[in-house]
Amino acid sequence: MTVQDVDLVSFVQEWEQWHTAKEGVLAGPHGFLAITSLRWLSAEPARFEDAPGAWSSTVDGVVVELADGEELTVDGTAVRGRYDFGVIAERASVEASWGDAVIEVAKRGGHDIVRPRHPDSALRTAFTQTPAYAPDPRWVRPGRFLPFAEPRQVTVGAAVEGLEHVYDSPGQVEFELDGTPHRLTAFNGRVPGSLSVLFTDKTSGVTTYAANRALQIAPPDGEGRVSVDFNRAGNLPCAYTDLATCPLPPTENRLPVPVEAGEKIPLERGGEL
Template identity: 60%
Template sequence: MPTYTHTETSFATAWAEWHAAHERHRADPHGFLAVTHLHWLGEEPARLDGVPGTWNVENDAVRLVLADGETLQQDGRELNADGGATVLFGPIAERGGVNLAAGDTVVELAKRGGEYIVRPRHPENPLLREYTGTPAYAPDPAFAVDGTFVPFDEPRPTTVGAAVEGIQHVYEAPGQVRFRLGGKDVTLTAFNGHAPGSLSVLFTDETSGKTTYAANRSLTIAAPGADGTVHLDFNRAVNLPCAYTDLATCPLPPAENRLPVAVEAGEQTPTERQEA
């Protein structure tokens, strides 16, 4: 029977609690697993599967025409209260968006790669309804390491590819994260994270396309200390939406962010992709 130290047990327990919370968030009734369609809007008015109205783009804004009997709500407000309406949205900032409601469906209107998209999300989408969880490596403290954040003199706009052809994403890279893993000194270009001061890295490694999703994984890093110290826990590396569905526009890692080691930690290839 294996024996564990108190520290190892606490580490594993903290990881299990974190991953359970992450899985609950992923399985939100209107999260990305609920996306049923991905519509790219153009200048010509068009009706969209799964969404009321006629949609098109005019002068960097989206024009929505709702016919009599069609309904959408925004922040609880009926957009077609008078029986027929024309509504303009935008301009919307890159990676921004608004959520509308049509019954049980949340309709996401967003801008990705400079283009406007509409993605309906329904809680009865089979991908969500049949989701049973994401496999992951057992937590291993060896993949939780300290490193150093080295800021650039000025943040660098960094262009990366996307999970869908024809678009690119541009992120602001404030600097690099340097650390040692698997006996090798490595460096990752970091982007700004969601929380103020935090960082986010997109990466691949020697497990990519084998036990982990081929295109990318993501790791959030807490804000660096005053001396630039950062902590990277690759046990908390997660899949992006494109690992589960082709209806996602996820960014790909910068070319320099392929780690020359096997990061046998964090989330593995989703069951849905293994079966595919």
């Protein structure tokens, strides 16, 4: 497909639908903008002002001790007293309801955490929109998936200093920008067979968020072909809040050219419309 083949009206409408849906998840009642704190649990029970109970991390998983009059709802069932969430898998989360709030219990970088999410969070209620470049078909690049002989474990840093994430990488994505070939290490995407790419470029820290942006790529076709749409280069939650543990791109995913497409620095971080 060439730029001339694109129905620009439909192209823009589809991009706007994608962007609106992404913003809806981010700013939903219990989305990332609703998070009010990030609590790193230890063996010593601790109470927090934005969540009920005393929380601790044990060899058997996360435990909360609810005092008299305190209650959580887990999987539709009210719980009181001591409740054991069990061992939570890396990058997994369990949600417990508390009034109109949700208490996220999760594991990130090998550490048990609690992240309360309150709909009346000031960050959420003040949110309006995320600045972005105008969608342009020229930033949709044909590419090719180059699978590794075996998936590789890739360790990357995180938005939280000292934290590391480990991801399985099935291969790399190759494409051209202005006639120059580039390769980016890919991780497994949300949909089976799809790919997720974290990257920075020469706009990072200038017009786009400095630490990272993310691209979701549909599964390769039978010949390994993929479409790399930089118009959908999106911010991760750490672009908006310090209460996120987002991964950073692998070193080799730093593009030496400006990618003037996709989402820009959020207004919350000093960005401009």
